[in-house]
Amino acid sequence: MKITSLSLAVIVLVLGVYGLVTDNYVAMPYLELFAGLLFLVLGLIQFHENRKVIGIFLLVVSGFSLFVSIVGLM
Template sequence: MKKISVILAVIVIVLGILVMFLGIHGMITKNYAAVPYTRLFTGLMFLFFGALLFRENRKGIGVVLFIAAGFSLFGSITVFL
């Protein structure tokens, strides 16, 4: 049970670092072609972080993060289509 929480935490950290680097790259180069990918990875980060908090019995914040993930993923998927 703890192993899954550690894996979820590692995934959240990796996605957070990826989002940070994509955002910094876009700001430095003024090339905003990676914004849909940044939004996609942000939605995935919210989704995994919500699952992590839901497993830790912090269900209120987990539900809010699931809703935020849904909006973020919906926005990024509509851009890709």
């Protein structure tokens, strides 16, 4: 799980830097998608460590972020 969260964080960072450097925001829905997946993995990690409140919060944020990215891709 930690390797997955680290790789998703690197992907989000690379897409964010790409958007800022090139002023090309075509990749923003993909950034939102990977950020939502990152929040999902982080929420599952928090549940595994018995931190229920922040786990629920991260899962809600993940759901919203995934919804926004799916709508943005359409």
